[in-house]
Amino acid sequence: MDSPHAQHVRTTELSWEHSPRRGVWRKRLFHRGGVENGIVASLVRFDPSASFQEHDHPKGEEILVLPSVFSDHTGDHQPGTHLLNPEGFSHAPFSQSGCLLFVRLLQHEGRSQVTSVLKDHGTEPGFVRTMLGYDQSCHRELLTGTLRGDCPVSLGHGVADDAAVYSHRIDCFVVDGSFSLDDHVMGTQDWLSFHQTSDGSIDLSLSGSGRLYVSAQRCTSLEGDASLRLGDT
DSSP, X not given: OOOTTOEEEEGGGSOOEEOSSTTEEEXXXXXXXXXXXXXXXXXEEEOTTEEOOOEEOTTOEEEEEEEEOEEETTEEEOTTEEEEEOTTOEEOOEESSOEEEEEEESOSOOTTSOOEEXXXXXXXXXXXXXXXXXXXXXXXXXXXXXXXXXXXEEEEEOOSOTTOOOEEEEEEEEXXXXXXXXXXXXXXTEEEEEEEETTOEEEEEEEEEEEEEEEEEEOSOSSSOEEEEXXXX
């Protein structure tokens, strides 16, 4: 990892902060823009029976359900569920039992984006990939299972011009387990964000078993696809 702007956040070292709604708490891992309307990646905690008033999501919303059950008008979402809601989506979320979420806001813009609901049905022996969501600007995956040795992750692009260079913002969130990503050792609920040019690589290794959420965000206006490819294990 050659970016001097890498951000590694150990969420266990952060304090819970009040959200605008009583009984809903947050730890902001990344924040750019307005206090309540900026680009955000956060851990969000609902106390039992806590709720939010109905609101919409300019430029979309992404939710990864962690412990317990998160609910809105679309249903009750169990742990491991990934929700990808496009621009214009509106809901009044709540949790009867209380829950923990990983949330990204203003990072799935466009009313033409589809609503996606995917469920993680647990791990299988070995190291597997679960596609969470893909659009023209962002690729998301849940890497889950047990890894023997190191696993290289490479970034590529699909443009015709070989000279075109893409810059990606890579976000990594440890759902559970312990990962080593280049020179960063990440524990459960740690978050790491950095920029990586195309054709570069990052070295990923896993201690024991666990789940790692990875998002590759394209940071350029050039045409083509930015993707994240997991090497053979």
